[in-house]
Amino acid sequence: MSRYAVNSLLYRLKKDQAFRARFEADARAALAGLDLTDAERAAFLARDMRKINELGGYLHLVMSVPGLAAH
Amino acid sequence: MGKIVFAGAMSHVLDPDYYQRACGDDGRRKVTACMAEIARMGERFTATRPDALIVVADDHLNAFSFNAVPALCVRIGRTVPRMKQDHAEAFDAVLEHMPDEYPLHEDLANQILEKGIAAGFDLAMSWEAPVDHAFLSPVNTMHGTRPIPPLVPIWVNSFVAPQPTPTRCFDFGRHIARVVTAGPWKVGIIATGGLSHFPELSLPRVGETDTVFDRKLIHWMEAGEHEPLRNLGVDELHKTGEHEFLNWMVLLGAVTPARAQVRYFGELPRINLAAVEWSLS
Numbered sequence: 001m002s003r004y005a006v007n008s009l010l011y012r013l014k015k016d017q018a019f020r021a022r023f024e025a026d027a028r029a030a031l032a033g034l035d036l037t038d039a040e041r042a043a044f045l046a047r048d049m050r051k052i053n054e055l056g057g058y059l060h061l062v063m064s065v066p067g068l069a070a071h
Numbered sequence: 072m073g074k075i076v077f078a079g080a081m082s083h084v085l086d087p088d089y090y091q092r093a094c095g096d097d098g099r100r101k102v103t104a105c106m107a108e109i110a111r112m113g114e115r116f117t118a119t120r121p122d123a124l125i126v127v128a129d130d131h132l133n134a135f136s137f138n139a140v141p142a143l144c145v146r147i148g149r150t151v152p153r154m155k156q157d158h159a160e161a162f163d164a165v166l167e168h169m170p171d172e173y174p175l176h177e178d179l180a181n182q183i184l185e186k187g188i189a190a191g192f193d194l195a196m197s198w199e200a201p202v203d204h205a206f207l208s209p210v211n212t213m214h215g216t217r218p219i220p221p222l223v224p225i226w227v228n229s230f231v232a233p234q235p236t237p238t239r240c241f242d243f244g245r246h247i248a249r250v251v252t253a254g255p256w257k258v259g260i261i262a263t264g265g266l267s268h269f270p271e272l273s274l275p276r277v278g279e280t281d282t283v284f285d286r287k288l289i290h291w292m293e294a295g296e297h298e299p300l301r302n303l304g305v306d307e308l309h310k311t312g313e314h315e316f317l318n319w320m321v322l323l324g325a326v327t328p329a330r331a332q333v334r335y336f337g338e339l340p341r342i343n344l345a346a347v348e349w350s351l352s
Contacts, residue, residue: 008137015136017157050274058230059272060131066158070274 003056005035009044010052010061013068020066073251076119077259078326078349079112080319081105082266082342083128085208086165093341101337105344106212108334112348113213122256123176123221125183125247127321128205128263129229129314131162134197141195142235143243145184146202146224149177154201165204169211173202176221179258182250183223190246200226205315209263220259227321229264229314230272237303237320244324251325262322264315268342271309278340281311285336285343288316292331292347297323326351 009031013020023030027045036044043051049062049070063069084090085106090098116124133154135141150172156163187194202224210219225247228234235243251258266288267280291300300323308314326349335346 004137007132011132011136014156053272053274058132059269059274059277060162060230062274063277064131064156064159064161064163066156066160069160 006040006052006055006057007061009034009036010057010065014061014065024067073254073256073258075248075251075260075325075351076121076257077116078261078322078329078351079109079116079347080262080322081109081112081209081346082344083205083208083263084162084165084342085109085212089162089165090339090341094339098339098341101339101344105335105337105346108346109209109212110215112334112346113215113217115348116213116259117217119257119259121220121259123179123223123258124210124219125179125223125225125258125260126206126210126263127225127227127260127318128202129318130200130226131203131205132230133163133203134200134226139195140228140231141226142228143192143240144195144197144200144226145180145187146175146197146200146226147177147180147184148198149175151175151222151224152201153207154203162204165208169207173207173210173219174221176223176256179250179254179256180223182254183225183247186250187243187246192243192246205263209261213261225321227317229317232305232309234305234314234317236305237308237317238301240317240320241297241301241324241327244321245327246324247321248325260322260325262318264318265313266316266343266345267312269314270312272314279312280338280340280343281313282338282343284311284313285345288313289331289333289336289345289347292323293333295328295330297327
């Protein structure tokens, strides 16, 4: 589990509106080059916040990224 | 000689619409009742004609990114802005109607920081970090339309393991009390968050609480029995969803051995809401 990689990505998705728009337009391209495991990358591509939380993504981030948040 | 003139602790998502969405009519009713008690606590605080309000709370990965997560951090400077979040969701949306900027009590904050470092607390400091709902929801609910006194925001890392221990938080609270006593100011202190919610910070467990553990904490606070609270383990807080009780531990250190009086306790599926005030001599 790469706790830093998962959470820094969640943080960027929350705080960086332009990056979030890139992710929404083409998630695979937005994630290219990031140091994620295959399981982490798959979870983000699937917008699977439950899986992202299970992989180490902090709860308050997975509950508050605009447009992607789990409630 | 300075004095702590008010001490209270309370839940910090104080928004009827949030709880309506999360818990239905019961959520709205209970948070409205809790907010009414917190507003009355605010009236008693204002009646002390305070010089400053120390707010001990946690960051929800808003103020601090993953370049640094301080265990304990004192906000210094002259003003603090509220957090801004585009397209805010959930607890972030609670902030949207609140004022943008708040005055800080620069002297008191600097003394807590400087004397803390001298006393062996390796405190972080920030001139720029904004404050989120954990600070501003209680502060605004307490004050309504009345002026808010200068704040001293203090962050405790409640969520990103490894957190500071309950003992360390309590001892830091004792340091705060020494600084206040040595100064000339009348100071209020509040701790925010809790009580039990989000056990293990696990999304599938959102909706669970540990009321038995809450009642144990409340019993010890009401009795002024602080030693069992100092001896709590961070793992125990994690499992029971009491992460934010670390903020309360700082307050307990500042007011020990004062006894708590529960102003409100209400069970909801998502969180147990609470408002507690300490009887100060």
